[in-house]
Amino acid sequence: MRILVGLTMSALMAVAAVQAFSPRHTQPLAATRLAIEKIQFNTVVQSKAALVAGGELGKLLYSTNQGQDWQQAKLSKDRQALILQVAFAGDGMRGLAVGHEGWILQTTDGGLSWTEVAFDEKNGEPLMSVANIEGHRWLAVGAFGRAVQSSDDGRTWSAYQLPEGVEDKHLNRIVGAADGAQWLIVGERGLVLRSHDHGQTWKQEPEFYNGSFYGALPLDKNGWVVYGMRGNIFVNHNAAEAWRAVKIPAPISIFSGASMANGEVILVGQGSMVLTSQDHGDHFSMHRLGGRATLMDIAVGQNGAGWLASDQGLMPYKAEDLKSPAK
Template structure:
């Protein structure tokens, strides 16, 4: 999800094993923490929580006054998720996953491994105990105990047939080489999303995959595009939208085939949110916000031209996590 922007802003690091290599430094307390790079934002039902650069996490109950949380790391945090209003998790570089049980005010380290050269790019919990963390080169971790232990998985079902045959041969002939190959043979997993009847995984090289058994098994969908996808969303009526590199957008209705949406704006799309009245907002680089409704796409561009990484609707306002911190704008009636 947002991998290209992150790679340009910081050295790419990792998601992890359960071991902790060294004691991380606590996030630096900043006077303008709401003005730094922020990569993701959630509304917990009680307050807004945004994460970003140097381990910054900020919270607010009104989208005006922001408080910096106590965070045990200074790495770039890339994603945040909540199960209810109190239990939350965030992930980022250097194999870092952190957890809060007080709505985001205080965070504890669950895992870190600075030896892996891969970032975690998204995190999702489907219950208070069951969660997933995904990232670069097929990184996939799962927990069934709220993150006390994260199990590494290799999703070989998402390999192309030739790659699967190659790995099976290598596993028999060169176990050490097999381990090395499995570390990089899969594409980046940029986003994992739960719908009412499945989990969706999207990523690099046009990856679309789904699971109908809560992540136990995964099936690769038919390829519709060879570039990277960073965002996916769906609604209660079954409409789905997937988007990513250079403004490429596809949609489909329940039971139909994916169709490309005509778009002459090439800003890479980072996130998709529903904004009511069957309208979607697609948040992109260069300050671009795409409005999609009834198969029509209109384009808005923020004056500062800074990337918008994610947003939430709060009290009829769009509260955005951006390359230049929190931005708030009113929603059209």
């Protein structure tokens, strides 16, 4: 009997030893979900490789499946400085991100990874906006009239001289038209600078509003819409035409927008409000997407749906959301 028990125990130990050292196929860990609804985002844009967003603490995220999943982009240095805008060149792969402390990051893979090219924590005023002017030339603008340019796709930068009188004004946005020749820079105290020659020279528009402009959108035939504080929107359908104020239902500040090929204009701002125009910016309807978020930017997809960057995270929307009026 003792021999039988001993043989049984030996067999069990042998089986246990085999199981202990045999290869095991573990289940893959669940993907870590980024809490995109808890991060403040100031910018969202579609590149050729991904949907790219940037915001607080230097966060740069991307999604390669239209927002179903988000991943943190690789950064050469994590400064945790606020990202204010991401912009891409026409090829959709070369891009720059700008923010506080004069932070500039460069990407060549559509926003999946970024390399720091400039940072100045002591004397670096915020850079508010950046744009690919032409070819490898970029221009970035920011606080207190600061402007810097690069002729090598953002690898090196030098000071850029704008017209006199803008030194003490914040430059909030630089925007180009489809032809590549027409550009606007808008900013504090009604500042509008216009260029007709690919950003080589700039001329200040006669003052027509004394509040801050936060952005601009190009229209067809060299027209523009500019927008800013307390719902102030102005439209200009050609360079010879005077700027005309456009009335909207509520005095909400407007921070970004998109202009479509069919003439539709979309603007986003305070209180989760979206303004849409079907007549090239002459009249606007107001829509609320729910909640009270401050909408900072919009990326429109091909089917009319898209994503919004806000102080309450990244928010998807559907085309039909922009068809129901605000309540």
